[in-house]
Amino acid sequence: xxxxxxxxxxxxxxxxxxxxxxxxxxxxxxxxxxxxxxxxxxxxxxxxxxxxxxxxxxxxxxxxxxxxxxxxxxxxxxxxxxxxxxxxxxxxxxxxxxxxxxxxxxxxxxxxxxxxxxxxxxxxxxxxxxxxxxxxxxxxxxxxxxxxxxxxxxxxxxxx
Numbered sequence: 001x002x003x004x005x006x007x008x009x010x011x012x013x014x015x016x017x018x019x020x021x022x023x024x025x026x027x028x029x030x031x032x033x034x035x036x037x038x039x040x041x042x043x044x045x046x047x048x049x050x051x052x053x054x055x056x057x058x059x060x061x062x063x064x065x066x067x068x069x070x071x072x073x074x075x076x077x078x079x080x081x082x083x084x085x086x087x088x089x090x091x092x093x094x095x096x097x098x099x100x101x102x103x104x105x106x107x108x109x110x111x112x113x114x115x116x117x118x119x120x121x122x123x124x125x126x127x128x129x130x131x132x133x134x135x136x137x138x139x140x141x142x143x144x145x146x147x148x149x150x151x152x153x154x155x156x157x158x159x160x
Contacts, residue, residue: 005065008049009073015080017050019043024072028079031120031137035075041068050076078137085146089130091153096132098125103132107153115152121145 011017015028022039026032037043041064042053052069054061077083089096095106103115103123117123120141124133132149136142 003066005052005054005062005069007069008046008051009069009076011045011048011050011076012080015076017045017076019045019050024075026072026075026079028076030079030082033075033079033138035071037068037071038064041065043068043072074139078139082135082137083139083142085134085142087132087134087146087149089132094130095127096125096130097127098123103149105132105149105152109153113152115149118145 015026018025018027022037022041022043023034024037024043025034040055040061042055044051044053050072052065052072054065089105089107091108093106093108097104099114101117101123103117103125105113105115107113115123118141120138121134121136124135125131134142134146134149136145
């Protein structure tokens with residue numbers, strides 16, 4: 001049995017989970033997330049816990065079991081507390097500032113780089129410490145946006 005998959009997902013107060021077949025809708029104080037999972041994996045709500053089960057020990061289903069449970073847990077945590085990625089901008093002449101909701105970065109190019117937030121993503125920038133915070137309720141989206149920002153000017157491999 002999967003060590004991750006067999007753990008129940010505890011639903012905190014203020015968060016609602018609705019299960020309709022293989023569709024899971026999670027509503028909370030920060031927003032709502034919806035995701036469709038494989039119909040072969042069983043998802044049940046018992047009290048304030050979500051349980052994920054699999055019909056047999058086929059390798060593909062074993063992999064889906066833990067992944068499904070982890071994704072549901074990320075949905076519950078996202079709508080209740082949210083996710084944050086912190087990026088540090090370090091370099092001579094590098095600057096970070098927030099104009100409206102857009103992130104404007106000076107990264108040693110001949111022009112400033114402006115990044116518009118995707119729906120569901122917010123930025124915080126501290127010009128003094130040169131720290132950028134990417135925040136949102138969808139863990140996958142927060143990580144992807146942080147990765148895209150990092151790709152603009154990758155860290156120097158020898159000095160970091």
